[in-house]
Amino acid sequence: MSVSNTSKLSNAAVNAAQNNTNTSGNGTSIANNFDQFLTLLTTQLRNQNPLDPLDTNQFTQQLVQFAGVEQQLKQNETLTALLGVSKATTGASAIGFVGQTVTADGAATQLKEGKAEWKLNASKGGTATITIKDASGKVVQTGTTTLTAGDQTYSWDGKTSTGSTAPEGEYTITVDAKDLAGTAITVKTEISGVVDGVDFSTAVPTLLIGAIKVPLDRVKSVKSGS
Structure with a gap:
């Protein structure tokens, strides 16, 4: 696998994960893309040309992009948990209206x-x-x-x-x-x-x-x- 092709695949994984975050918020899909990215990244590092190694800026940019996706995934999970707590609290409050x-x-x-x-x-x-x-x-x-x-x-x-x-x-x-x-x-x-x-x-x-x-x-x- 060439460095350039592997790099393109990594970028594709990054874009796919970001698109899933923006459109569907599907945690499983994001996790799958993150695993795919790690597999591609390690393959890319293992097969790079020692005389022409992976560009450091590009490598750093990919890591930053996926760190942002992972952080957003965690935020979505936290928001979902908070919404669940809020709904339960509102439900308990609503029950207090019965008979009033x-x-x-x-x-x-x-x-x-x-x-x-x-x-x-x-x-x-x-x-x-x-x-x-x-x-x-x-x-x-x-x-x-x-x-x-x-x-x-x-x-x-x-x-x-x-x-x-x-x-x-x-x-x-x-x-x-x-x-x-x-x-x-x-x-x-x-x-x-x-x-x-x-x-x-x-x-x-x-x-x-x-x-x-x-x-x-x-x-x-x-x-x-x-």
Whole structure:
């Protein structure tokens, strides 16, 4: 094997390892390339021409490149371990919400025992058209209400626009509001309920209020008990 060919193979191993680090983060692939590099390097040193030895600068550059790859691999392993610890800590924290009443950003809540409530926050006073939809997106009730600036509660008794009683389940509110001059105003919606479970299937644990999923970062307040 010639020095130049072996050197090219070593460079190829370096590039392959760097590409795997940048694209897939696959530790096994990087380790395999590192072993390949060491094999090529020792073969290169063993078969080099004594009258024309391997260029010192090139040799040093290859070692530095792979030292950087190995360091990055270790950093990735450390980050993975830290993420695992963080997820476990977050999960333990989420369990503490079970049985507590939380208020969170959101538009979907549960109709239960003939009652559903949303907290509204209007930037100005005015009037609003309220639209309530079921879990399938079907409109079940529309109406109008007067808004005041700031926080307020909108309650629904479960009666549909046709006068029938809607079944218990998940319902979403939409608020189309205007001030006294007829200009559109912003209305934020919040939901409130007792957490009865935690979903760990997502990247970040999600609180469950019946069938409603509430990400932890949307929780605004917590109260003890129901």
